[in-house]
Amino acid sequence: MSNKQQHPNLLSQGVFIFVYLAVLTALEFFVAVTFNSVAILVAVAVVKGALVLWYYMHVNKLSEGDESSHESYAYKSGTNRLGLWLFLVSDSFVFGGLMVMRLSLLGMTRPDLSQTLGFFVTAVLLISSFFMNRGEVELHNGNRQGFLRNTMITFVLGLFFLLGVIIVEWHAVPAIAEPILHLFGEPEGKPLLTASSGPAGAAFFMMTGMHAFHVLTGLILLVIVWINGKKGLYDEKQYPVEAAAVYWHFIDLVWIFFYPALYLIGTAV
Amino acid sequence: MKNNTLGRAFLFLVIAGAIGYGLGLGIDFAIRGGLKFTASVPSAFALLFGFTAFFFGLYGYRGITRGLVFQVVGTIIGAALVTGIRALLKREIISPFLFTEPAWVFGALVGVVSFFFGVGVMTDWVKWARGIDTPDHHEDEPGWQKYFGVSLDHKVIGIQYTVTALFLLAVGGTFALIFRTELAASGLDFLTLDLDVFNQNGPQLYNTLMSLHGMIMIVSILLGISGIMNYVVPLLVGAHDMAFPRMNAFAFWVAVPASVLLLLALLLGGFDTGWTGYPPLSSRAPLGVQMFFLGVFTAGWSSILGALNVIATVVRMRAKGMTAMRMPILVWASVATSIIALTATQLIGLSFQLVMFQRLFGMGFFDPSKGGNPVLFQHLFWFYSHPAVYVFVLPGLGVISELLPVFVRKPLFGYRWVAMSSLGIALVGFVVWAHHMFTSGMNEYLRVPFMYSTMLVAVPTGVKFFSWVATMWGGKIETPTPMLFVLGSIVVFLLGGVTGPPNAMVALDLHLHDTYWVVGHFHDTIFGGFVFPFFAAIYYWFPKATGRKMNEFWGKVHFWLMTPSFFALTLGMMFIGLRGMRRRIVDYDPTLGFDGAHLFLTVCAFLIAISILIFFINFFRSIKHGEPATGNAWNSRSPEWQVPSPMPAHNYEVPFEVVGEPYDYGLPGSKFVEFAAKKAGTH
Numbered sequence: 001m002s003n004k005q006q007h008p009n010l011l012s013q014g015v016f017i018f019v020y021l022a023v024l025t026a027l028e029f030f031v032a033v034t035f036n037s038v039a040i041l042v043a044v045a046v047v048k049g050a051l052v053l054w055y056y057m058h059v060n061k062l063s064e065g066d067e068s069s070h071e072s073y074a075y076k077s078g079t080n081r082l083g084l085w086l087f088l089v090s091d092s093f094v095f096g097g098l099m100v101m102r103l104s105l106l107g108m109t110r111p112d113l114s115q116t117l118g119f120f121v122t123a124v125l126l127i128s129s130f131f132m133n134r135g136e137v138e139l140h141n142g143n144r145q146g147f148l149r150n151t152m153i154t155f156v157l158g159l160f161f162l163l164g165v166i167i168v169e170w171h172a173v174p175a176i177a178e179p180i181l182h183l184f185g186e187p188e189g190k191p192l193l194t195a196s197s198g199p200a201g202a203a204f205f206m207m208t209g210m211h212a213f214h215v216l217t218g219l220i221l222l223v224i225v226w227i228n229g230k231k232g233l234y235d236e237k238q239y240p241v242e243a244a245a246v247y248w249h250f251i252d253l254v255w256i257f258f259y260p261a262l263y264l265i266g267t268a269v
Numbered sequence: 270m271k272n273n274t275l276g277r278a279f280l281f282l283v284i285a286g287a288i289g290y291g292l293g294l295g296i297d298f299a300i301r302g303g304l305k306f307t308a309s310v311p312s313a314f315a316l317l318f319g320f321t322a323f324f325f326g327l328y329g330y331r332g333i334t335r336g337l338v339f340q341v342v343g344t345i346i347g348a349a350l351v352t353g354i355r356a357l358l359k360r361e362i363i364s365p366f367l368f369t370e371p372a373w374v375f376g377a378l379v380g381v382v383s384f385f386f387g388v389g390v391m392t393d394w395v396k397w398a399r400g401i402d403t404p405d406h407h408e409d410e411p412g413w414q415k416y417f418g419v420s421l422d423h424k425v426i427g428i429q430y431t432v433t434a435l436f437l438l439a440v441g442g443t444f445a446l447i448f449r450t451e452l453a454a455s456g457l458d459f460l461t462l463d464l465d466v467f468n469q470n471g472p473q474l475y476n477t478l479m480s481l482h483g484m485i486m487i488v489s490i491l492l493g494i495s496g497i498m499n500y501v502v503p504l505l506v507g508a509h510d511m512a513f514p515r516m517n518a519f520a521f522w523v524a525v526p527a528s529v530l531l532l533l534a535l536l537l538g539g540f541d542t543g544w545t546g547y548p549p550l551s552s553r554a555p556l557g558v559q560m561f562f563l564g565v566f567t568a569g570w571s572s573i574l575g576a577l578n579v580i581a582t583v584v585r586m587r588a589k590g591m592t593a594m595r596m597p598i599l600v601w602a603s604v605a606t607s608i609i610a611l612t613a614t615q616l617i618g619l620s621f622q623l624v625m626f627q628r629l630f631g632m633g634f635f636d637p638s639k640g641g642n643p644v645l646f647q648h649l650f651w652f653y654s655h656p657a658v659y660v661f662v663l664p665g666l667g668v669i670s671e672l673l674p675v676f677v678r679k680p681l682f683g684y685r686w687v688a689m690s691s692l693g694i695a696l697v698g699f700v701v702w703a704h705h706m707f708t709s710g711m712n713e714y715l716r717v718p719f720m721y722s723t724m725l726v727a728v729p730t731g732v733k734f735f736s737w738v739a740t741m742w743g744g745k746i747e748t749p750t751p752m753l754f755v756l757g758s759i760v761v762f763l764l765g766g767v768t769g770p771p772n773a774m775v776a777l778d779l780h781l782h783d784t785y786w787v788v789g790h791f792h793d794t795i796f797g798g799f800v801f802p803f804f805a806a807i808y809y810w811f812p813k814a815t816g817r818k819m820n821e822f823w824g825k826v827h828f829w830l831m832t833p834s835f836f837a838l839t840l841g842m843m844f845i846g847l848r849g850m851r852r853r854i855v856d857y858d859p860t861l862g863f864d865g866a867h868l869f870l871t872v873c874a875f876l877i878a879i880s881i882l883i884f885f886i887n888f889f890r891s892i893k894h895g896e897p898a899t900g901n902a903w904n905s906r907s908p909e910w911q912v913p914s915p916m917p918a919h920n921y922e923v924p925f926e927v928v929g930e931p932y933d934y935g936l937p938g939s940k941f942v943e944f945a946a947k948k949a950g951t952h
């Protein structure tokens with residue numbers, strides 16, 4: 001807690017990073033619908049990923065820590081932080097494997113889905129990450145109310161994303177899905193993408209399914225830190241909030257790569 | 270443990286097993302309208318009921334018993350739920366295995382999760398989530414009882430792992446003896462076509478036993494190395510426990526429901542894919558394959574979380590002065606193993622999961638008629654399963670390097686190189702997986718690069734051998750039982766090592782693939798890299814855990830019976846393999862002239878089994894009756910031997926500081942560690 005002075009900067013830093021990410025996401029979309037250069041799409045995704053890793057997930061915190069006593073809260077938090085990151089490394093192998101599966105089965109083709117809808121859900125997740133970051137910084141600043149408010153917004157947006165994917169993209173509730181898909185320019189009577197309809201469907205459902213499962217667990221974590229935060233449990237010992245935030249950003253990070261893989265690169269089949 | 274407790278447990282096992290069997294028989298009768306005594310449902314019920322009642326008799330309704338009850342009830346509730354939904358959708362709801370496949374899969378999943386809550390590994394986490402603090406440590410019950418419930422002590426968990434590993438070794442070994450007996454002569458001898466056990470005919474049962482032998486042994490290895498690492502690593506680095514004690518307990522308890530699922534795979538129709546589970550065979554295999562997939566998937570989490578814990582412990586909890594280049598080799602090896610287990614394991618989980626979904630939802634990942642690609646499965650699968658072989662052997666090789674200097678009273682030769690070679694093997698191991706696929710129809714241009722990368726592994730492995738030989742050179746070699754097993758490991762692993770490169774040569778492998786040559790090869794690597802060192806480690810650290818030594822005489826009998834039989838077994842396997850004996854088949858052509866060889870191999874297998882039986886008896890007897898050994902039993906420099914045995918609950922009462930090199934045996938005046946209190950005394 002020695003760097004209290006910097007906190008206002010952290011809040012505005014969050015805004016800047018969000019603006020960068022938003023611009024890059026728009027750029028990505030533009031590239032995809034105009035000249036569809038895979039190289040540029042990959043490069044943009046990598047830059048976005050790096051921004052999230054560094055500024056939202058603050059991976060650099062891994063190397064800092066209070067070495068004086070193994071029993072201090074700071075030292076134990078450092079150990080927990082390492083544990084969390086190891087878990088995320090492990091988890092990324094699942095997503096990496098799914099990516100390999102997608103590239104192997106679909107190559108330079110992609111599922112035939114509304115790109116604007118994809119852009120929309122991506123934006124929702126991106127904005128949720130912004131609020132998550134704000135929530136974490138507010139808590140760090142000692143503003144419990146700000147933390148609770150921002151975490152709540154993150155949760156609502158995350159839930160919105162999850163329901164959007166399941167209800168609309170998966171067509172789980174056709175009565176809701178139909179009009180929305182129509183709104184996003186999907187023609188009437190277009191054959192549905194289903195899990196068993198072919199490689200595109202299989203890859204799409206598997207990848208979004210695995211991601212959605214992680215969103216669900218992230219939401220549960222958010223509920224937990226919100227409730228405990230309300231009780232004031234994290235005013236001093238803040239590591240659990242950091243963990244929930246890093247996990248939430250990780251979910252966003254995965255989507256930064258899954259989104260172009262499913263909605264942008266190659267030609268629709 | 271009182272004898273009448275054990276007697277009661279067995280009595281309960283028999284009674285509950287019989288009740289379960291009767292119940293299952295009734296259900297089966299209702300399904301099929303006829304009595305069949307060897308059907309799946311009665312056997313599955315007998316297993317689950319009997320198992321649970323056994324632990325009830327032993328330990329009462331808590332800990333593992335409660336976990337198993339929760340698992341059984343959870344499975345039934347989950348399966349009933351899916352069955353209910355299917356009934357509403359007017360799909361079929363009943364099968365010869367009672368529930369339909371989706372119902373079983375979902376039920377099994379619910380069962381596993383229920384187990385965690387039942388056994389109590391989630392209790393503290395649930396409290397944390399509700400904002401309630403818990404004490405850092407929980408006091409364990411005294412005596413043997415603590416091993417049957419959740420304990421957070423890494424030493425208890427290490428022993429839980431080890432004993433579970435030994436149990437699975439016995440199960441997998443029994444399977445091997447059964448199918449080895451079938452192979453003793455050509456022609457179908459007792460696993461005949463008209464046999465009908467667990468909904469399988471004889472050859473199908475052979476396939477199931479062979480496949481489960483493979484996977485149960487692999488899970489046994491994973492638990493065995495976790496046992497060694499859990500018990501020893503915190504002691505070697507001077508930590509009071511692992512970095513995350515609750516996750517440590519969780520990682521162990523995951524393995525228990527996983528083992529139950531693997532056993533259920535045998536009873537619920539079995540499967541004929543081998544442990545590799547390749548589609549398209551696995552996408553058409555009986556229900557058992559789903560239980561197999563789920564069991565492996567669950568056990569995988571044990572491996573992943575255990576690895577995470579080891580890395581965090583080594584990075585964050587080392588004693589003062591233990592710089593990277595002063596860490597014991599076993600610690601280096603554990604880190605290298607854990608790096609693989611942490612990351613690659615996800616890929617076997619994923620590949621099996623994809624086949625599960627292919628079966629459940631018709632997603633065509635590996636189904637060419639739906640645009641899928643079966644070779645993709647093999648890539649995902651071997652991306653784990655090749656590195657996995659290093660997960661199996663690296664801790665064992667670490668044990669060799671750790672123990673050798675103790676028994677030759679000389680410094681370990683080339684410490685730095687040996688430390689780095691573990692990491693080298695682990696990293697190179699990530700880029701060799703496709704050497705299992707030379708005949709699989711993968712892209713031709715991949716063959717030669719994978720051939721060379723595979724050969725490259727021989728370099729860091731060779732470093733280890735040089736070090737071992739040079740360490741022994743001119744040493745004062747003593748050969749108590751642990752050292753015998755160390756020497757055995759080296760020789761057996763050498764045999765496994767030199768039979769590997771021929772497989773890596775594409776031109777040769779086209780002929781060797783899927784023959785008994787390969788079976789001989791990998792048994793050599795696994796025995797040399799895991800089984801022998803595992804026994805060495807048990808004989809060596811047994812006094813640390815119990816304060817008693819295992820019996821030397823019977824230890825030597827174990828060694829001298831097992832080693833020659835094992836050599837004969839694998840050399841024989843390779844011999845008939847080179848002459849064209851296919852692997853994974855229940856029968857062979859008598860005109861090949863292998864009958865005599867196979868009979869010989871079966872005899873060898875039984876001799877190995879007898880030697881391991883001797884080990885088991887020695888192990889359990891020595892806990893109570895072994896020769897007391899509370900001091901530095903092997904005259905070692907390692908910190909855990911500088912304090913009395915058995916180890917106190919929170920390890921070192923006074924912390925130690927590392928002041929020298931770990932393996933400077935025989936150098937006068939050199940010291941590895943110094944204890945704070947002792948230091949004050951000697952000044």
Ligand code: HEM
Binds near residue numbers: 484788795796
């Ligand atoms: C008494 C000791 C053992 C005997 C007699 C034995 C025998 C065999 C035989 C005959 C096979 C080949 C089956 C076939 O291809 O038809 C086999 C496969 C296998 N064994 Fe063993 N084995 C023993 C111990 C072990 C141990 C200790 C391990 C591991 C630590 C192990 C791991 C494996 C594996 C991974 C396979 C491959 C299974 C598959 O292809 O799916 N075995 N064993």
Ligand SMILES: [Cu+2]
Binds near residue numbers: 654655701702704705
């Ligand atoms: Cu391999």
